[in-house]
Each structure stands twice: as structure tokens, then as C-alpha cells.
Amino acid sequence: MQKVYTKIDSIVGNVITVKADGVRNGDLAEITTSTGKSYANVIKLDGETVSLQVFSGTQGVSTGDSVRFLGVPMRVSFSEDLLGRVFDGAGKPRDNGPELSENMVEIGGPSANPSKRIIPKKMIRTGIPMIDVFNTLVESQKLPIFSISGEPYNQLLARIAMQAEVDVIILGGMGLKYDDYLFFRDTLEKSGALSRTVMFIHTASDPTVECTLVPDLSLAVAEKFALEGKKVLVLLTDMTNFADSLKEMAITMEQVPSNRGYPGDLYSQLASRYEKAVDFEGAGSVTILAVTTMPGDDVTHPVPDNTGYITEGQYYLKGGHIEPFGSLSRLKQNVNKDTRDDHRALMDGMIKLYAQYKDSLEKKSMGFLMSDWDEKLLKYGALFEKKLMDLSVNIPLEEALDLGWQLLAECFEPNETLLKSDLIKEYWPKREDLSKEEKLN
């Protein structure tokens, strides 16, 4: 049944064509070259001519190399054995462990029926105050982390992977520097989070095609875990590399580019991945956090722009902090009413004061005289940045809220905060607590 073809007609970019019959669209093939074996998948059929995209690239492929069609589409093994393992973009082990071939599931499967979705209302605790308090992450949410290259986005992801209260973490790395891969692996291993993590890692030196498979592999596995009732968090870094790989492949296949060279279906391509975020009624959920680096800090660049239309808000990483103004979690309203009664009011109040602090800071830098109020704001802003915004802070939501009240009490009189009197009565720290706290510091 599995015929071998040994005449490759053309090799263009990563695409080869052979003449064959009975081949199905999307099927997998194996190519044996002098340097080894590689998978390829069928991307186009035209009469007898079959176009295949070679995962490991076409460098060194001879027109006489053999192509064997496997008769199945691209699949990935799914079982509990995946936990703690590291794979590459073709689904092969990267960690010297055994290859897994049990219970193969198709990647890039159909989308969830909208009528089976439920309104997301469960919070994911991360221990990072800028997320938990100010832009709460919600189960089944899809959120990008917009960032400029050079920002510590991978550190942030690793921190979330270690601290987030979920059952399974899937880490998809696209175009990662090898150092970053080692950083992820070592950090997760040290913290003990590796045992609940599956990694699909494509590094910058790996073939382009494999980069585009990483999200599909990660999400196919995530979906299966979710159907088994697990709370899954998928971390992807960096989606701009994924989009760039799509661009590279589209251009070599002579597709008409639409905007800055990106293919016309960029939106659909990104959406079909992000929309895998889902909360299954009566089962688990998939939540997606994906780093999207913005070339030149330009949010109108096609990748962040299209992403913004798909996702439910964004975290904006700037200056080593999650920026409170540009960031938005569209679903936070669904959950922050049920956490603690002061959550929403405190969140709004603190951000408003922080915005005023920014104004004072600007005034100060322009050499204006600082009033008493300005001084208070400056003190508050510095404390806020140190105690809450810093990415290394790891405290549960309740503690973070208490800390918020404490910061306010250290800097302001109750009536200056514009918070409701009944909340102030309940939560405003007493003098003696405050001095105790100060001693501790």
C-alpha cells in the first residue's frame, strides 16, 4: 500500500513536488535523504502532481531521494507520559527520552461548537499582583503579551508557569534562542514545575516549517488534557516568529502578499489557534498566553494588530513591568466581583492615583514646584512600582489587596483616595498594624 516514489520533479523553497496518485490533501510523507529522514506534508494537489512541504527544509534533498506517503495526517501522541517531556516542532523528542507513538491524535482539528461554550467565570491565580489584582487572568481566556524585544517576556512566562494554579502547562517555543530554551528547562526543573509541563520547542536554528507546527501540536495536546477535565495553560513564545514563518512560506509559494509581506489569511491563521482557548462545560479548560513581540514598539504592525482583534485584551510589557495602562483583560469583570468586595474599587482607585503620579512625575521632570500632594503621589508611585509592579513579587491576591491598602495608608489620608467610606472603614489599616509593618521593613 505504501508506495515509494523516487523522482522529485521540483525543489523550490521548502516545497518539493512528486508525481503520485491516491494521495490525500494534508497527508504526511517521509523523505529519506543522504542526511537523514524528514517528515513532509501534502499542501497542494494538481492532477498527478503532489506538492509537499518538507519539515526539515530542502537543503541537501536530491531529486532522486525517496518519498513514502504514510496515509495519515500529522499527528501527535497523547498520554500522561507527555508530562515532563520536551519535543521539537515535528513532535520528536528533544530530551533523549523515548519516542511516543501511542494514542496518536490529529493536530489542527475542528473548532469547538460556539453553543457548547460557557461564559468564562473562573479566575486563574498567578501570584503576580499586576495580573491578579489589576488585570485578572480568566480560565479559557486568550491573551497576548505585547512586548518589545529585549523585555523579560520569557522570564515572565517562566514565572507564570511556575506559579499559576493550573493542572497542566504546555509551553510552545517558536524561534527561541537556544539559551532561552535552556533557561525555561532549567527554571521549570528547579522549581519542580517541569513534572506538570509539556514543552514543544522550536529554536531559531531549526527549520522554518517546524515553527508553524508548534502552536498546533501544543494546542492539540492541550485540548485533549482539557477534555479529560484538566485546567490547562498554554504558553506560546513568540507568535511574531510564527507569523514570520508563515510569511516566509507564503512568499516562497508565490502567494500574493497583503500587508507588509504577510499572507492575506494571517488573521484566520492566528484566529484558528487562539480560538482553541475554551472552557468545556463539564470538563476542563484551555487558556492561552502568547508573547507577541512588536517590531519597533508599533502596535499597528500586522501581527499585534491582527492579534488584538482576536484576543480578549492584552498584557503590555514595558520597562520590565506589566504596564497598567496599556494592559487590559476584557474578561476581568466576570471574575473580580466575586473575589473580595474591595477588589474592584481598590483596583480602580489605585490605578487612578498611579495615573496622577505619572502626571506629577512629568511635572517634576519639567522642573515645576512640587506641592504636598505631588510629594505624596511621588512616594506612592515609587512604592507601588517597587511592591506591586515588580515582576519578582509573588503573593496571593488577598495579600496583594491588603498590601494595596497598606500602601495607600502609608501615603494618603483616607479621604484623599476617593474610595467609598464603607470600604475604608473595613479595610483601612489601623495605626498600630502599620507601625508593626514598618518595623518589619
Add this chain to the structure above:
Amino acid sequence: MAEKRGIVSGVNGNMVSVKFDDSVIKNEVGYILVGNERLKSEVIRVNNSVASLQVYEMTGGIKVGDEVVFTNELLSVELGPGLLTQVFDGLQNPLPLLAEECGFFLKRGVYLDPLPNKEWDFTPSKKVGDIVREGDSFGSVPEGLFSHKIMVPFQFLGTWKIKEIKEAGKYKARDTICVIENEKGEKKKLSMIITQPVKMAIKGYEERVRPDETMVTKIRIIDTFLPVAKGGTYCTPGPFGAGKTVLQHLTSRNADVDIVIIAACGERAGEVVEILKEFPELVDPKTGRSLMERTIIICNTSSMPVAAREASVYTAVTMAEYYRNMGLDVLLLADSTSRWAQAMREMSGRLEEIPGDEAFPAYLESRIAEFYERAGKVRLRDGEFGSVTIGGSVSPAGGNFEEPVTQATLKVVGAFHGLSRERSDARKYPAIDPLDSWSKYHGIIEQERVDRAYSYVRRSAEVSQMMKVVGEEGTSIEDYIIYQKGEFVDSVYLQQNSFDPVDAAVTVERQRNVFSVLEDILLSDFALSDKRDARLFFNELRQKFLDWNGAVELSEEYIKREEALKAFYMEKRK
């Protein structure tokens, strides 16, 4: 007639080339047989005896040599009682039923009957021997709040004589309830359900008339300043996060129409879920029934197959036209037409057509125009009026309105509600930019008065620009007061708090009343000595006005606050 068949000769993305022996019709539906699955597709081009089909499903697993069956029918929807309250995908597959059948995921190749074969209480309005034409009604059934007219299919052109018609009673939707015959002796059996090609506009009315009645949305900036007419068209372009979808949801709740059709075209599934779960709970203030009873949702979200996304807006507008022909006012909200345009672009790329601007096909403009032209107010043969209003949101790349889809849309719509990032960042909702937006329709208040109020907003913006250069010190007190008045209009009238139960929906009467007070303030001269005085006065005035906005209409509070407000500014009036 024997089944027409063909053989797959090539696959490229969601386009399949098919060799056929007999004949094919352009835009005819064909099914590709892959194993046990039948994949729906549409002929979009015929070239050298090879038909190009766009497939409404994923194309994985199709191979050269697979069989294709052509149906002789254009892409169609079923129209009849039972459409309301339903949730369909772009090809009119009922999604809740599909979930029962297939579980969590959409399964390709499964097509269910869109309309349940339920029993309905039929009352004939014609008798044997009567002459009818296409689109004429010969009876009705009660569907929720409406009397659903049963009509002669719109494609059966000409005059027909009724040969048989059932008496009043309960019949199933698919039962034959009427038989008609034309002069040539052709007989047709009619049921309550008719099949209508989606890409052909439904006619069957006497004439199209000018849209002259305001469609009230209970959103002040729209009803007063940027109105939409029943039977009109409008578009809301805006960058992401500017509140397009929230605005559409508000409109779908409050719009003063009989039926709302929501076409979620290539957007987030989560947003549809919100409607799905919220609407059945919400009460329509007009009828006191659940909002869902007047709603149909067409949902082809971003991760569903692209070709079906293109079909979904046509499916939606065809249903809208069908209800219009019963003498009802229908509002179609399409979110977002940019995704629909992108679907056309993807297909055009596969067909290797010469690309236009930003790789959109050259026919983009004519397709968009064709779609919006299906809106309109019509006079039916029985003298009643019906209308289809289309509101499309546009998601321009990078929030830049110069891109092809926004520009092509602006050419054909009657009102433009442009959302701006600056306004949404400043939390000024609805974030419709009052200066850039326009409307060609008549609102609930005389044009002259609206223009006068508008002029303050405009001049205020000019003064504010100037103030950025010369500072507050360099601005005259007269200019400063104009600036304050413009800002005042913005904060108390143009902005509206959609989370406040009272402020979220403002009736026409209230808008008129509030507007006259606002007008009075704008036209008054106040005794204000300096800028500080002016700022304090307008701050206080704003607070009082907002308090008034928050009071339940005609409540004691409302009257008290109105009086307090008036007393406050009268005192300062010169």
C-alpha cells in the same frame, strides 16, 4: 434527471478543482464525497471544463479522483416559521442541534435541517381559485410575537392560480398546504418552508421607498446627532478595543425594530456566547418578552472555515429580507464586514486573480455595495411597509480608516459612526468620534437645533487645539466658555454609561427633554468673571446634569434634580 457528477483533479487550500462531463451552473452547490463525509462546496469559477469549487469545510483528506455530486441548486437557505430564536452557522446549520449530535466540536460534513418540522397553527388568507404572484402571502401562522406570513416562493415568477389550499388547522412545517398552477399548467406544491438562493436579493414588493423614519437606538449620540433610519445603512469602523462589539450589543438590545439578526462573522466565539447566554434572560422593554424571541444569530466565528464566513452575511441578509416582506422592521448587525472581505481576499488569492489594493480583489467595492444595497424600506403589495436596516462594523488594520474596506463601505452607507482610539482610551463611551462621523438621515430632533449644538462641539475642539499652543492664559474668556460648553455637551450628552441601568437606554421623550435643557444652557450667557470661575461653574453644572441623567425618568428624583439643575444655571445667567 440523472445526477450530475464530477471528479476532483486538484486541491489548493480550500479550493478544489473538479473535472465534469455534463454541465455545471456557476454558484451551484456540489458535494465532495470523502470517505463517508459529504463536504459542501460552491462552484465559483469554470475554466476550460474545470470547475473551481470553494469548499465550506476543511479540505484535509480530499484526494485526486474523489467523486463530486452537483445539486443543480444555488447556495440557498430555508425560510419559514421557526427561524426566530435560533443559532445557525454561516450555512444555516443549527448549532445547538449540532452540539447534541456531535458534542463539543463541529464535525465537518454534517448538515442538519435548519428548521424543525414542527406543527404550526395555519390560517389561510386565500381560497381556491384566487390568483397569487411570487411573494404573495396565502396564509399565516403565529410565530412568537408575530403573525408569520406564508408566502409563494420568490423564485416562482408570474401569476399562479390556487388549486388546493388546506383549511385552518395544525400542519407540520414541511407538509404540503397549498397547490398552485400557472397558465402553462405547471403545478407546484407549497409548504410553509421555502428555499431561497442567498446571493439573490428577495423582491416581491411593490416599490422601494425612501427611508424616512428614525430607528431609535436609545443611544443619545446616535439618535440625536448621528441618526440611522429604518431601512438605512450605517457602519462603525474602529480599532480593536474601541468598543465596536459592545456598541452593537447595545443596539441589538434597544433598537426599536421588530426583529434583530446578528451575524457574527469571523469574530470571537466568546462574544457570541455572551449573547447566547444573556439574551434569553433579558426582557425586551417593548414587548415584555425575552429578547431572544425577536433574535436570530448567525455565527461563523473566526476559527470556522473561511468560505462559510463569506456565505454567512448573505444568509443573514436573506433572512432579513424574508421577514421584511411580512411588513416587519428588521435590523441586521454584521460584525465584522472586514472579516468577510478578508474571506473574499483569501479566495481571490487562491484563484490567482490580479490583486487590487492591499491584495483585496478588484470587485471588493462592488460586492460591498451590493450587500449594503439589500437594505431598504419597501412598500409591499398589500400596502404595508417593511424595512431592512444594515449596520456593519469594520475592523480596519491598524485602526487606519484609509484602508480599502472602510473606504468602500463609506461610499455606500448613509451614516458613519467612526470609533476612535483616543476616545476609548479616555474612557469616553460610546467612543464615536463626534467630529469625524456623519449621518445623512433625520434624527429625533430638528436638524437646525442639532447643527447649532454641534457647532459648539466643533468650535470647542478648535479652541482646545489652540489652547495646546498658547496655553490657557492666552485664551480669551469668551473662547474659554465655548470650550467649556463643548466639553459639557460631550460629557453630559455624547457620552453615555452603558453599565448604568438608567443611563444605558434613554427614550426619545427623555432625549428631547434633556436636549432642550442642554440647548438652553448652550445659548445662555453666564456671568462668569474669569476662567477659574467658569471652570468651577461648569464642573458643578456637569455634576448636576450627570445626577439628573442617573435618575429614573419622571421619578420624583428626576423632577427634583431637573429643577435643581435649572435653578443652578438660571442664577448665573445674564
